[in-house]
Amino acid sequence: MNEITTSDPVLNAILESESEKSDVLAQICARTRAETHQKASVKSLKEIAEEAKNKKNPTRGFARVLKEKMAKGHMGLIAECKKASPSAGIIRQDYDPAMIAVQYENAGASCLSVLTETGYFYGNNEDLKIAREACSLPVLRKDFILEPWQVYESRVIDADCILLIMAALKDQEANDLVELARCLELDILVEVHNEEELNRALALDVCLIGINNRNLSTLKTDINVTETLAPLVPPDRLVVSESGLKTFDDIRRVQSIGASAVLVGESLLSQQNAGAAVRNLLGIA
Numbered sequence: 412m413n414e415i416t417t418s419d420p421v422l423n424a425i426l427e428s429e430s431e432k433s434d435v436l437a438q439i440c441a442r443t444r445a446e447t448h449q450k451a452s453v454k455s456l457k458e459i460a461e462e463a464k465n466k467k468n469p470t471r472g473f474a475r476v477l478k479e480k481m482a483k484g485h486m487g488l489i490a491e492c493k494k495a496s497p498s499a500g501i502i503r504q505d506y507d508p509a510m511i512a513v514q515y516e517n518a519g520a521s522c523l524s525v526l527t528e529t530g531y532f533y534g535n536n537e538d539l540k541i542a543r544e545a546c547s548l549p550v551l552r553k554d555f556i557l558e559p560w561q562v563y564e565s566r567v568i569d570a571d572c573i574l575l576i577m578a579a580l581k582d583q584e585a586n587d588l589v590e591l592a593r594c595l596e597l598d599i600l601v602e603v604h605n606e607e608e609l610n611r612a613l614a615l616d617v618c619l620i621g622i623n624n625r626n627l628s629t630l631k632t633d634i635n636v637t638e639t640l641a642p643l644v645p646p647d648r649l650v651v652s653e654s655g656l657k658t659f660d661d662i663r664r665v666q667s668i669g670a671s672a673v674l675v676g677e678s679l680l681s682q683q684n685a686g687a688a689v690r691n692l693l694g695i696a
């Protein structure tokens with residue numbers, strides 16, 4: 412799933428190191444850094460920053476929509492569009508992000524998440540643009556954001572929110588990316604897998620805390636991760652439980668221990684009718 416060839420020697424070195432890493436997250440990040448380096452050699456940081464700052468259209472208020480749901484006592488659903496994942500392989504052979512986005516919105520999803528990572532999830536920036544144009548939901552760019560260049564790119568492709576994964580970032584890097592995203596009016600979902608990452612995330616000026624139930628070494632999911640970490644999140648933050656959620660009972664279970672929103676992909680996309688899948692998950696008759 413992760414072969415690219417290049418004539419750039421810096422890139423080749425990074426990609427060579429990728430194949431030696433045992434951890435999936437480390438492999439994806441090595442590849443993402445290589446691709447970002449390649450893109451930045453075509454469009455400089457200065458150029459992409461200029462483009463992002465010239466964007467006139469407002470973002471759609473990803474965090475605001477989730478907070479409004481929470482205030483009404485409703486569970487927020489961030490419904491995910493992706494063709495494939497490392498754990499599931501190909502999920503949708505006939506992947507049509509625009510159609511899925513419309514089905515999700517009509518069925519009551521609060522927000523979208525669109526995978527733009529190419530090597531492991533078979534996504535791209537165009538998927539995000541067409542999904543967002545097809546609906547009125549705010550959109551999370553689901554990718555491995557490691558560098559300022561990618562934050563500017565996220566604004567250019569019309570994302571409303573970016574994901575920052577604490578396991579992939581040092582504290583200073585995370586802080587710098589948060590500040591930059593804010594300047595560009597992008598919301599931020601910070602993702603954690605354990606207590607140490609949670610404490611680092613809570614030191615950042617961010618409202619949305621994503622608790623990922625997926626162990627990124629084994630790729631297995633366990634809702635106990637949300638059960639362990641959600642009670643440690645102060646009430647001024649909003650907890651999003653991510654990964655491995657399949658049923659209405661799962662949603663009730665994470666809601667009962669403090670999650671205000673869920674991020675769900677595979678279980679919705681593996682059903683032919685994504686709209687019906689959303690309604691079943693949310694318990695809408």
Ligand SMILES: O=C(O)c1ccccc1NCC(=O)[C@H](O)[C@H](O)COP(=O)(O)O
Nearest residue numbers: 496497498653654655656674675676677
């Ligand atoms: O899903 C994977 O296999 C995966 C592997 C390595 C890094 C991240 C991965 N998933 C990203 C996600 O967090 C999920 O796409 C998202 O939480 C939705 O999860 P699910 O409902 O289980 O598709």
